Amino acid sequence: MTTSPGSARATGPAGAGTRTRDDIERAHLVDPTDRTWSIDRASVSPDLGELARRFWIPVWDVPDGRDSVQRVLQYPVCLLVVSDGYARFHGVVSGLSHTTLTGRGWAVGLMFQPAAGHLLTGEPVRRMTDRWVELSALPRLDGAGLVRRVRAAMGPDPRDPAAQAEARTHVEDTLRLLLPVDEEGLLVNAVVEEVESSPELLRVDELCARFGLAERTLQRLLHKRIGLGPKWLIRRRRLQEAADRLRDAEAGLAAIAAELGYADQAHFTRDFRRATGLTPGEFAARFR
Incomplete structure:
Protein backbone atom coordinates (compact mmCIF):
# COMPACT_ATOMS: atom_id res chain seq x y z
CA MET A 1 0.00 0.00 0.00
CA THR A 2 1.25 3.48 -0.82
CA THR A 3 0.78 6.52 1.32
CA SER A 4 -0.06 10.07 0.38
CA PRO A 5 2.26 13.05 0.93
CA GLY A 6 2.42 14.01 4.58
CA SER A 7 1.44 10.53 5.69
CA ALA A 8 3.25 7.67 7.38
CA ARG A 9 2.47 4.02 7.89
CA ALA A 10 3.00 1.80 10.92
CA THR A 11 2.21 -1.87 11.30
CA GLY A 12 2.16 -4.29 14.19
CA PRO A 13 5.88 -4.01 14.98
CA ALA A 14 6.93 -7.46 13.89
CA GLY A 15 4.89 -7.19 10.70
CA ALA A 16 5.98 -6.53 7.16
CA GLY A 17 5.62 -2.75 7.24
CA THR A 18 8.18 -0.18 8.24
CA ARG A 19 7.89 1.43 11.67
CA THR A 20 9.32 4.87 12.25
CA ARG A 21 9.61 6.04 15.85
CA ASP A 22 8.83 9.70 16.34
CA ASP A 23 6.81 11.92 18.65
CA ILE A 24 3.62 10.12 17.60
CA GLU A 25 4.95 6.78 18.81
CA ARG A 26 5.73 7.93 22.35
CA ALA A 42 -1.39 11.89 7.92
CA SER A 43 -1.01 15.54 8.79
CA VAL A 44 -3.95 17.93 8.51
CA SER A 45 -4.16 20.65 5.89
CA PRO A 46 -2.12 23.75 6.85
CA ASP A 47 -5.16 25.98 7.38
CA LEU A 48 -6.38 23.60 10.12
CA GLY A 49 -3.07 23.47 12.01
CA GLU A 50 -4.35 25.54 14.94
CA LEU A 51 -7.38 23.25 15.31
CA ALA A 52 -6.06 19.72 14.72
CA ARG A 53 -2.77 17.82 14.78
CA ARG A 54 -3.01 14.66 12.70
CA PHE A 55 -5.13 11.80 11.42
CA TRP A 56 -4.61 8.17 12.25
CA ILE A 57 -6.41 5.42 10.35
CA PRO A 58 -6.06 1.91 11.79
CA VAL A 59 -7.17 -1.17 9.88
CA TRP A 60 -7.19 -4.52 11.65
CA ASP A 61 -7.84 -8.19 11.05
CA VAL A 62 -7.75 -10.10 14.33
CA PRO A 63 -8.18 -13.92 14.14
CA ASP A 64 -11.29 -15.49 15.66
CA GLY A 65 -10.97 -16.08 19.38
CA ARG A 66 -8.31 -13.41 19.83
CA ASP A 67 -8.24 -9.71 20.54
CA SER A 68 -5.69 -6.93 20.22
CA VAL A 69 -5.55 -4.47 23.11
CA GLN A 70 -4.17 -1.04 22.20
CA ARG A 71 -2.82 0.91 25.19
CA VAL A 72 -2.14 4.62 24.87
CA LEU A 73 -0.85 7.34 27.18
CA GLN A 74 -3.01 9.89 25.42
CA TYR A 75 -1.81 13.35 24.54
CA PRO A 76 -3.63 16.25 26.26
CA VAL A 77 -6.12 16.66 23.43
CA CYS A 78 -9.59 15.48 22.47
CA LEU A 79 -10.17 12.93 19.72
CA LEU A 80 -12.70 12.28 16.98
CA VAL A 81 -13.16 8.66 15.89
CA VAL A 82 -15.46 7.32 13.16
CA SER A 83 -15.51 3.57 12.53
CA ASP A 84 -17.81 1.15 10.77
CA GLY A 85 -19.55 0.55 14.11
CA TYR A 86 -19.45 3.80 16.11
CA ALA A 87 -18.72 7.53 15.90
CA ARG A 88 -17.47 9.30 19.02
CA PHE A 89 -15.86 12.40 20.43
CA HIS A 90 -13.44 11.57 23.25
CA GLY A 91 -12.23 13.84 26.01
CA VAL A 92 -8.74 13.48 27.44
CA VAL A 93 -8.12 10.19 29.28
CA SER A 94 -6.32 10.95 32.54
CA GLY A 95 -4.94 7.42 32.95
CA LEU A 96 -4.12 4.71 30.43
CA SER A 97 -6.48 4.46 27.46
CA HIS A 98 -7.50 0.95 26.32
CA THR A 99 -9.07 -0.01 22.99
CA THR A 100 -9.74 -3.66 22.21
CA LEU A 101 -9.74 -4.65 18.53
CA THR A 102 -11.61 -7.79 17.44
CA GLY A 103 -12.52 -9.26 14.06
CA ARG A 104 -12.05 -7.03 11.03
CA GLY A 105 -12.51 -3.30 11.13
CA TRP A 106 -11.24 0.19 10.53
CA ALA A 107 -11.45 3.65 12.05
CA VAL A 108 -10.72 7.20 10.98
CA GLY A 109 -9.32 9.12 13.93
CA LEU A 110 -8.39 12.76 14.31
CA MET A 111 -6.22 14.14 17.10
CA PHE A 112 -7.24 17.71 17.81
CA GLN A 113 -5.18 20.58 19.14
CA PRO A 114 -5.82 21.55 22.80
CA ALA A 115 -7.93 24.52 21.65
CA ALA A 116 -10.51 22.42 19.84
CA GLY A 117 -12.42 20.64 22.60
CA HIS A 118 -14.07 23.78 23.95
CA LEU A 119 -14.91 24.97 20.43
CA LEU A 120 -16.71 21.71 19.71
CA THR A 121 -18.52 21.25 23.01
CA GLY A 122 -19.22 24.87 23.94
CA GLU A 123 -18.45 24.09 27.60
CA PRO A 124 -15.41 23.51 29.85
CA VAL A 125 -13.62 20.41 28.60
CA ARG A 126 -13.11 19.15 32.18
CA ARG A 127 -16.67 17.82 31.88
CA MET A 128 -15.40 15.46 29.17
CA THR A 129 -12.39 14.09 31.07
CA ASP A 130 -12.40 10.26 30.87
CA ARG A 131 -15.66 10.39 28.88
CA TRP A 132 -16.89 10.19 25.33
CA VAL A 133 -20.09 11.25 23.59
CA GLU A 134 -21.65 10.42 20.25
CA LEU A 135 -20.63 12.83 17.49
CA SER A 136 -24.30 13.69 17.04
CA ALA A 137 -24.24 15.25 20.54
CA LEU A 138 -21.78 17.99 19.58
CA PRO A 139 -23.60 21.29 19.02
CA ARG A 140 -21.23 22.69 16.38
CA LEU A 141 -20.71 19.58 14.25
CA ASP A 142 -22.89 17.86 11.66
CA GLY A 143 -22.02 14.50 13.16
CA ALA A 144 -24.62 12.41 11.34
CA GLY A 145 -23.70 13.81 7.92
CA LEU A 146 -19.99 13.41 8.56
CA VAL A 147 -20.40 9.78 9.62
CA ARG A 148 -22.38 8.95 6.47
CA ARG A 149 -19.74 10.49 4.22
CA VAL A 150 -16.77 8.87 5.97
CA ARG A 151 -18.38 5.42 5.94
CA ALA A 152 -19.30 5.75 2.26
CA ALA A 153 -15.67 6.60 1.45
CA MET A 154 -14.08 3.89 3.58
CA GLY A 155 -16.59 1.05 3.16
CA PRO A 156 -15.44 -0.53 -0.12
CA ASP A 157 -11.73 -0.82 0.80
CA PRO A 158 -10.45 0.85 3.99
CA ARG A 159 -6.83 0.17 3.01
CA ALA A 167 -12.46 10.38 4.31
CA ARG A 168 -9.91 12.89 5.63
CA THR A 169 -11.26 15.54 3.25
CA HIS A 170 -14.79 15.04 4.58
CA VAL A 171 -13.57 15.50 8.17
CA GLU A 172 -11.57 18.60 7.31
CA ASP A 173 -14.41 20.22 5.36
CA ASP A 182 -9.92 32.12 19.45
CA GLU A 183 -7.06 33.86 21.30
CA GLU A 193 3.44 22.77 22.93
CA GLU A 194 5.94 24.32 25.35
CA VAL A 195 5.54 21.42 27.77
CA GLU A 196 5.72 18.76 25.06
CA CYS A 208 3.98 29.94 34.57
CA ALA A 209 7.09 32.08 34.30
CA ARG A 210 7.53 31.30 30.60
CA PHE A 211 4.05 32.67 29.83
CA GLY A 212 3.77 35.34 32.52
CA LEU A 213 0.74 33.62 34.06
CA ALA A 214 -0.24 33.17 37.68
CA GLU A 215 -0.57 29.51 38.65
CA ARG A 216 -4.27 29.92 39.38
CA THR A 217 -4.82 31.47 35.94
CA LEU A 218 -2.95 28.60 34.29
CA GLN A 219 -5.01 26.08 36.25
CA ARG A 220 -8.27 27.65 35.08
CA LEU A 221 -7.09 27.82 31.47
CA LEU A 222 -6.04 24.17 31.31
CA HIS A 223 -9.11 22.83 33.11
CA LYS A 224 -11.34 24.77 30.72
CA ARG A 225 -9.54 23.82 27.51
CA ILE A 226 -8.06 20.32 28.10
CA GLY A 227 -9.78 19.17 31.29
CA LEU A 228 -6.70 18.57 33.47
CA GLY A 229 -4.14 20.70 35.28
CA PRO A 230 -0.50 21.67 34.69
CA LYS A 231 0.99 19.04 37.02
CA TRP A 232 -0.77 16.31 35.06
CA LEU A 233 0.42 17.87 31.80
CA ILE A 234 4.08 17.78 32.84
CA ARG A 235 3.80 14.28 34.32
CA ARG A 236 2.16 12.92 31.17
CA ARG A 237 4.96 14.29 28.98
CA ARG A 238 7.56 12.65 31.27
CA LEU A 239 5.81 9.27 31.09
CA GLN A 240 5.58 9.43 27.30
CA GLU A 241 9.26 10.33 27.12
CA ALA A 242 10.07 7.42 29.43
CA ALA A 243 8.10 4.96 27.28
CA ASP A 244 10.00 6.11 24.22
CA ARG A 245 13.44 5.83 25.85
CA LEU A 246 12.69 2.37 27.26
CA GLN A 265 14.84 4.94 40.14
CA ALA A 266 12.29 3.66 42.67
CA HIS A 267 10.16 6.80 42.24
CA PHE A 268 10.33 6.42 38.47
CA THR A 269 9.35 2.74 38.67
CA ARG A 270 6.33 3.48 40.87
CA ASP A 271 5.13 6.31 38.63
CA PHE A 272 5.51 4.31 35.43
CA ARG A 273 3.82 1.20 36.83
CA ARG A 274 0.93 3.22 38.25
CA ALA A 275 0.32 4.77 34.82
CA THR A 276 0.87 1.75 32.55
CA GLY A 277 0.45 -1.40 34.65
CA LEU A 278 4.02 -2.43 33.82
CA THR A 279 7.31 -1.69 35.51
CA PRO A 280 9.87 0.08 33.31
CA GLY A 281 11.87 -3.16 33.15
CA GLU A 282 8.83 -5.17 32.04
CA PHE A 283 7.99 -2.65 29.35
CA ALA A 284 11.59 -2.47 28.10
CA ALA A 285 11.82 -6.29 27.95
CA ARG A 286 9.12 -6.36 25.26
CA PHE A 287 11.56 -4.73 22.84
CA ARG A 288 14.63 -6.85 23.53
Missing part, protein backbone atom coordinates in the same frame (compact mmCIF):
# COMPACT_ATOMS: atom_id res chain seq x y z
CA ALA A 27 2.12 7.64 23.42
CA HIS A 28 1.38 4.21 21.92
CA LEU A 29 2.49 1.45 24.31
CA VAL A 30 2.61 -1.06 21.51
CA ASP A 31 3.03 -4.81 21.88
CA PRO A 32 5.85 -5.62 19.44
CA THR A 33 4.51 -9.15 18.85
CA ASP A 34 1.08 -7.99 17.66
CA ARG A 35 0.84 -8.27 13.86
CA THR A 36 -2.91 -7.88 13.52
CA TRP A 37 -3.14 -4.17 12.74
CA SER A 38 -1.69 -1.37 10.66
CA ILE A 39 -2.02 2.39 11.03
CA ASP A 40 -1.73 5.09 8.39
CA ARG A 41 -1.08 8.57 9.73
CA ASP A 160 -7.14 2.14 -0.24
CA PRO A 161 -5.13 5.39 0.02
CA ALA A 162 -7.69 7.19 -2.15
CA ALA A 163 -10.51 6.14 0.18
CA GLN A 164 -8.56 7.32 3.21
CA ALA A 165 -7.79 10.65 1.53
CA GLU A 166 -11.48 11.16 0.72
CA THR A 174 -16.68 19.79 8.39
CA LEU A 175 -14.12 21.20 10.84
CA ARG A 176 -13.42 24.37 8.84
CA LEU A 177 -16.70 25.75 10.16
CA LEU A 178 -14.96 26.11 13.56
CA LEU A 179 -12.28 28.49 12.29
CA PRO A 180 -10.77 30.82 13.32
CA VAL A 181 -9.41 29.60 16.65
CA GLU A 184 -7.48 31.78 24.45
CA GLY A 185 -7.33 28.66 22.31
CA LEU A 186 -4.10 29.81 20.70
CA LEU A 187 -2.64 30.41 24.16
CA VAL A 188 -3.49 26.92 25.41
CA ASN A 189 -2.02 25.46 22.22
CA ALA A 190 1.22 27.34 22.94
CA VAL A 191 1.31 26.24 26.60
CA VAL A 192 0.88 22.56 25.73
CA SER A 197 8.83 20.25 23.45
CA SER A 198 10.77 21.10 26.64
CA PRO A 199 11.96 17.98 28.48
CA GLU A 200 13.86 20.15 30.95
CA LEU A 201 10.60 21.75 32.13
CA LEU A 202 9.70 19.89 35.32
CA ARG A 203 7.83 22.39 37.51
CA VAL A 204 4.58 24.31 37.21
CA ASP A 205 6.15 27.58 38.38
CA GLU A 206 8.67 27.34 35.52
CA LEU A 207 5.82 26.97 33.04
CA ARG A 247 12.47 1.02 23.71
CA ASP A 248 16.21 1.68 23.35
CA ALA A 249 18.29 -1.40 24.17
CA GLU A 250 21.14 0.79 25.47
CA ALA A 251 19.00 2.76 27.91
CA GLY A 252 19.53 2.19 31.64
CA LEU A 253 16.68 2.68 34.10
CA ALA A 254 18.71 4.77 36.55
CA ALA A 255 19.89 7.07 33.76
CA ILE A 256 16.37 7.51 32.36
CA ALA A 257 15.02 8.31 35.83
CA ALA A 258 17.70 10.97 36.38
CA GLU A 259 17.30 12.52 32.92
CA LEU A 260 13.55 12.85 33.38
CA GLY A 261 13.90 14.55 36.75
CA TYR A 262 12.82 11.72 39.09
CA ALA A 263 14.32 11.71 42.56
CA ASP A 264 15.48 8.13 42.12
Whole structure:
Protein backbone atom coordinates (compact mmCIF):
# COMPACT_ATOMS: atom_id res chain seq x y z
CA MET A 1 0.00 0.00 0.00
CA THR A 2 1.25 3.48 -0.82
CA THR A 3 0.78 6.52 1.32
CA SER A 4 -0.06 10.07 0.38
CA PRO A 5 2.26 13.05 0.93
CA GLY A 6 2.42 14.01 4.58
CA SER A 7 1.44 10.53 5.69
CA ALA A 8 3.25 7.67 7.38
CA ARG A 9 2.47 4.02 7.89
CA ALA A 10 3.00 1.80 10.92
CA THR A 11 2.21 -1.87 11.30
CA GLY A 12 2.16 -4.29 14.19
CA PRO A 13 5.88 -4.01 14.98
CA ALA A 14 6.93 -7.46 13.89
CA GLY A 15 4.89 -7.19 10.70
CA ALA A 16 5.98 -6.53 7.16
CA GLY A 17 5.62 -2.75 7.24
CA THR A 18 8.18 -0.18 8.24
CA ARG A 19 7.89 1.43 11.67
CA THR A 20 9.32 4.87 12.25
CA ARG A 21 9.61 6.04 15.85
CA ASP A 22 8.83 9.70 16.34
CA ASP A 23 6.81 11.92 18.65
CA ILE A 24 3.62 10.12 17.60
CA GLU A 25 4.95 6.78 18.81
CA ARG A 26 5.73 7.93 22.35
CA ALA A 27 2.12 7.64 23.42
CA HIS A 28 1.38 4.21 21.92
CA LEU A 29 2.49 1.45 24.31
CA VAL A 30 2.61 -1.06 21.51
CA ASP A 31 3.03 -4.81 21.88
CA PRO A 32 5.85 -5.62 19.44
CA THR A 33 4.51 -9.15 18.85
CA ASP A 34 1.08 -7.99 17.66
CA ARG A 35 0.84 -8.27 13.86
CA THR A 36 -2.91 -7.88 13.52
CA TRP A 37 -3.14 -4.17 12.74
CA SER A 38 -1.69 -1.37 10.66
CA ILE A 39 -2.02 2.39 11.03
CA ASP A 40 -1.73 5.09 8.39
CA ARG A 41 -1.08 8.57 9.73
CA ALA A 42 -1.39 11.89 7.92
CA SER A 43 -1.01 15.54 8.79
CA VAL A 44 -3.95 17.93 8.51
CA SER A 45 -4.16 20.65 5.89
CA PRO A 46 -2.12 23.75 6.85
CA ASP A 47 -5.16 25.98 7.38
CA LEU A 48 -6.38 23.60 10.12
CA GLY A 49 -3.07 23.47 12.01
CA GLU A 50 -4.35 25.54 14.94
CA LEU A 51 -7.38 23.25 15.31
CA ALA A 52 -6.06 19.72 14.72
CA ARG A 53 -2.77 17.82 14.78
CA ARG A 54 -3.01 14.66 12.70
CA PHE A 55 -5.13 11.80 11.42
CA TRP A 56 -4.61 8.17 12.25
CA ILE A 57 -6.41 5.42 10.35
CA PRO A 58 -6.06 1.91 11.79
CA VAL A 59 -7.17 -1.17 9.88
CA TRP A 60 -7.19 -4.52 11.65
CA ASP A 61 -7.84 -8.19 11.05
CA VAL A 62 -7.75 -10.10 14.33
CA PRO A 63 -8.18 -13.92 14.14
CA ASP A 64 -11.29 -15.49 15.66
CA GLY A 65 -10.97 -16.08 19.38
CA ARG A 66 -8.31 -13.41 19.83
CA ASP A 67 -8.24 -9.71 20.54
CA SER A 68 -5.69 -6.93 20.22
CA VAL A 69 -5.55 -4.47 23.11
CA GLN A 70 -4.17 -1.04 22.20
CA ARG A 71 -2.82 0.91 25.19
CA VAL A 72 -2.14 4.62 24.87
CA LEU A 73 -0.85 7.34 27.18
CA GLN A 74 -3.01 9.89 25.42
CA TYR A 75 -1.81 13.35 24.54
CA PRO A 76 -3.63 16.25 26.26
CA VAL A 77 -6.12 16.66 23.43
CA CYS A 78 -9.59 15.48 22.47
CA LEU A 79 -10.17 12.93 19.72
CA LEU A 80 -12.70 12.28 16.98
CA VAL A 81 -13.16 8.66 15.89
CA VAL A 82 -15.46 7.32 13.16
CA SER A 83 -15.51 3.57 12.53
CA ASP A 84 -17.81 1.15 10.77
CA GLY A 85 -19.55 0.55 14.11
CA TYR A 86 -19.45 3.80 16.11
CA ALA A 87 -18.72 7.53 15.90
CA ARG A 88 -17.47 9.30 19.02
CA PHE A 89 -15.86 12.40 20.43
CA HIS A 90 -13.44 11.57 23.25
CA GLY A 91 -12.23 13.84 26.01
CA VAL A 92 -8.74 13.48 27.44
CA VAL A 93 -8.12 10.19 29.28
CA SER A 94 -6.32 10.95 32.54
CA GLY A 95 -4.94 7.42 32.95
CA LEU A 96 -4.12 4.71 30.43
CA SER A 97 -6.48 4.46 27.46
CA HIS A 98 -7.50 0.95 26.32
CA THR A 99 -9.07 -0.01 22.99
CA THR A 100 -9.74 -3.66 22.21
CA LEU A 101 -9.74 -4.65 18.53
CA THR A 102 -11.61 -7.79 17.44
CA GLY A 103 -12.52 -9.26 14.06
CA ARG A 104 -12.05 -7.03 11.03
CA GLY A 105 -12.51 -3.30 11.13
CA TRP A 106 -11.24 0.19 10.53
CA ALA A 107 -11.45 3.65 12.05
CA VAL A 108 -10.72 7.20 10.98
CA GLY A 109 -9.32 9.12 13.93
CA LEU A 110 -8.39 12.76 14.31
CA MET A 111 -6.22 14.14 17.10
CA PHE A 112 -7.24 17.71 17.81
CA GLN A 113 -5.18 20.58 19.14
CA PRO A 114 -5.82 21.55 22.80
CA ALA A 115 -7.93 24.52 21.65
CA ALA A 116 -10.51 22.42 19.84
CA GLY A 117 -12.42 20.64 22.60
CA HIS A 118 -14.07 23.78 23.95
CA LEU A 119 -14.91 24.97 20.43
CA LEU A 120 -16.71 21.71 19.71
CA THR A 121 -18.52 21.25 23.01
CA GLY A 122 -19.22 24.87 23.94
CA GLU A 123 -18.45 24.09 27.60
CA PRO A 124 -15.41 23.51 29.85
CA VAL A 125 -13.62 20.41 28.60
CA ARG A 126 -13.11 19.15 32.18
CA ARG A 127 -16.67 17.82 31.88
CA MET A 128 -15.40 15.46 29.17
CA THR A 129 -12.39 14.09 31.07
CA ASP A 130 -12.40 10.26 30.87
CA ARG A 131 -15.66 10.39 28.88
CA TRP A 132 -16.89 10.19 25.33
CA VAL A 133 -20.09 11.25 23.59
CA GLU A 134 -21.65 10.42 20.25
CA LEU A 135 -20.63 12.83 17.49
CA SER A 136 -24.30 13.69 17.04
CA ALA A 137 -24.24 15.25 20.54
CA LEU A 138 -21.78 17.99 19.58
CA PRO A 139 -23.60 21.29 19.02
CA ARG A 140 -21.23 22.69 16.38
CA LEU A 141 -20.71 19.58 14.25
CA ASP A 142 -22.89 17.86 11.66
CA GLY A 143 -22.02 14.50 13.16
CA ALA A 144 -24.62 12.41 11.34
CA GLY A 145 -23.70 13.81 7.92
CA LEU A 146 -19.99 13.41 8.56
CA VAL A 147 -20.40 9.78 9.62
CA ARG A 148 -22.38 8.95 6.47
CA ARG A 149 -19.74 10.49 4.22
CA VAL A 150 -16.77 8.87 5.97
CA ARG A 151 -18.38 5.42 5.94
CA ALA A 152 -19.30 5.75 2.26
CA ALA A 153 -15.67 6.60 1.45
CA MET A 154 -14.08 3.89 3.58
CA GLY A 155 -16.59 1.05 3.16
CA PRO A 156 -15.44 -0.53 -0.12
CA ASP A 157 -11.73 -0.82 0.80
CA PRO A 158 -10.45 0.85 3.99
CA ARG A 159 -6.83 0.17 3.01
CA ASP A 160 -7.14 2.14 -0.24
CA PRO A 161 -5.13 5.39 0.02
CA ALA A 162 -7.69 7.19 -2.15
CA ALA A 163 -10.51 6.14 0.18
CA GLN A 164 -8.56 7.32 3.21
CA ALA A 165 -7.79 10.65 1.53
CA GLU A 166 -11.48 11.16 0.72
CA ALA A 167 -12.46 10.38 4.31
CA ARG A 168 -9.91 12.89 5.63
CA THR A 169 -11.26 15.54 3.25
CA HIS A 170 -14.79 15.04 4.58
CA VAL A 171 -13.57 15.50 8.17
CA GLU A 172 -11.57 18.60 7.31
CA ASP A 173 -14.41 20.22 5.36
CA THR A 174 -16.68 19.79 8.39
CA LEU A 175 -14.12 21.20 10.84
CA ARG A 176 -13.42 24.37 8.84
CA LEU A 177 -16.70 25.75 10.16
CA LEU A 178 -14.96 26.11 13.56
CA LEU A 179 -12.28 28.49 12.29
CA PRO A 180 -10.77 30.82 13.32
CA VAL A 181 -9.41 29.60 16.65
CA ASP A 182 -9.92 32.12 19.45
CA GLU A 183 -7.06 33.86 21.30
CA GLU A 184 -7.48 31.78 24.45
CA GLY A 185 -7.33 28.66 22.31
CA LEU A 186 -4.10 29.81 20.70
CA LEU A 187 -2.64 30.41 24.16
CA VAL A 188 -3.49 26.92 25.41
CA ASN A 189 -2.02 25.46 22.22
CA ALA A 190 1.22 27.34 22.94
CA VAL A 191 1.31 26.24 26.60
CA VAL A 192 0.88 22.56 25.73
CA GLU A 193 3.44 22.77 22.93
CA GLU A 194 5.94 24.32 25.35
CA VAL A 195 5.54 21.42 27.77
CA GLU A 196 5.72 18.76 25.06
CA SER A 197 8.83 20.25 23.45
CA SER A 198 10.77 21.10 26.64
CA PRO A 199 11.96 17.98 28.48
CA GLU A 200 13.86 20.15 30.95
CA LEU A 201 10.60 21.75 32.13
CA LEU A 202 9.70 19.89 35.32
CA ARG A 203 7.83 22.39 37.51
CA VAL A 204 4.58 24.31 37.21
CA ASP A 205 6.15 27.58 38.38
CA GLU A 206 8.67 27.34 35.52
CA LEU A 207 5.82 26.97 33.04
CA CYS A 208 3.98 29.94 34.57
CA ALA A 209 7.09 32.08 34.30
CA ARG A 210 7.53 31.30 30.60
CA PHE A 211 4.05 32.67 29.83
CA GLY A 212 3.77 35.34 32.52
CA LEU A 213 0.74 33.62 34.06
CA ALA A 214 -0.24 33.17 37.68
CA GLU A 215 -0.57 29.51 38.65
CA ARG A 216 -4.27 29.92 39.38
CA THR A 217 -4.82 31.47 35.94
CA LEU A 218 -2.95 28.60 34.29
CA GLN A 219 -5.01 26.08 36.25
CA ARG A 220 -8.27 27.65 35.08
CA LEU A 221 -7.09 27.82 31.47
CA LEU A 222 -6.04 24.17 31.31
CA HIS A 223 -9.11 22.83 33.11
CA LYS A 224 -11.34 24.77 30.72
CA ARG A 225 -9.54 23.82 27.51
CA ILE A 226 -8.06 20.32 28.10
CA GLY A 227 -9.78 19.17 31.29
CA LEU A 228 -6.70 18.57 33.47
CA GLY A 229 -4.14 20.70 35.28
CA PRO A 230 -0.50 21.67 34.69
CA LYS A 231 0.99 19.04 37.02
CA TRP A 232 -0.77 16.31 35.06
CA LEU A 233 0.42 17.87 31.80
CA ILE A 234 4.08 17.78 32.84
CA ARG A 235 3.80 14.28 34.32
CA ARG A 236 2.16 12.92 31.17
CA ARG A 237 4.96 14.29 28.98
CA ARG A 238 7.56 12.65 31.27
CA LEU A 239 5.81 9.27 31.09
CA GLN A 240 5.58 9.43 27.30
CA GLU A 241 9.26 10.33 27.12
CA ALA A 242 10.07 7.42 29.43
CA ALA A 243 8.10 4.96 27.28
CA ASP A 244 10.00 6.11 24.22
CA ARG A 245 13.44 5.83 25.85
CA LEU A 246 12.69 2.37 27.26
CA ARG A 247 12.47 1.02 23.71
CA ASP A 248 16.21 1.68 23.35
CA ALA A 249 18.29 -1.40 24.17
CA GLU A 250 21.14 0.79 25.47
CA ALA A 251 19.00 2.76 27.91
CA GLY A 252 19.53 2.19 31.64
CA LEU A 253 16.68 2.68 34.10
CA ALA A 254 18.71 4.77 36.55
CA ALA A 255 19.89 7.07 33.76
CA ILE A 256 16.37 7.51 32.36
CA ALA A 257 15.02 8.31 35.83
CA ALA A 258 17.70 10.97 36.38
CA GLU A 259 17.30 12.52 32.92
CA LEU A 260 13.55 12.85 33.38
CA GLY A 261 13.90 14.55 36.75
CA TYR A 262 12.82 11.72 39.09
CA ALA A 263 14.32 11.71 42.56
CA ASP A 264 15.48 8.13 42.12
CA GLN A 265 14.84 4.94 40.14
CA ALA A 266 12.29 3.66 42.67
CA HIS A 267 10.16 6.80 42.24
CA PHE A 268 10.33 6.42 38.47
CA THR A 269 9.35 2.74 38.67
CA ARG A 270 6.33 3.48 40.87
CA ASP A 271 5.13 6.31 38.63
CA PHE A 272 5.51 4.31 35.43
CA ARG A 273 3.82 1.20 36.83
CA ARG A 274 0.93 3.22 38.25
CA ALA A 275 0.32 4.77 34.82
CA THR A 276 0.87 1.75 32.55
CA GLY A 277 0.45 -1.40 34.65
CA LEU A 278 4.02 -2.43 33.82
CA THR A 279 7.31 -1.69 35.51
CA PRO A 280 9.87 0.08 33.31
CA GLY A 281 11.87 -3.16 33.15
CA GLU A 282 8.83 -5.17 32.04
CA PHE A 283 7.99 -2.65 29.35
CA ALA A 284 11.59 -2.47 28.10
CA ALA A 285 11.82 -6.29 27.95
CA ARG A 286 9.12 -6.36 25.26
CA PHE A 287 11.56 -4.73 22.84
CA ARG A 288 14.63 -6.85 23.53
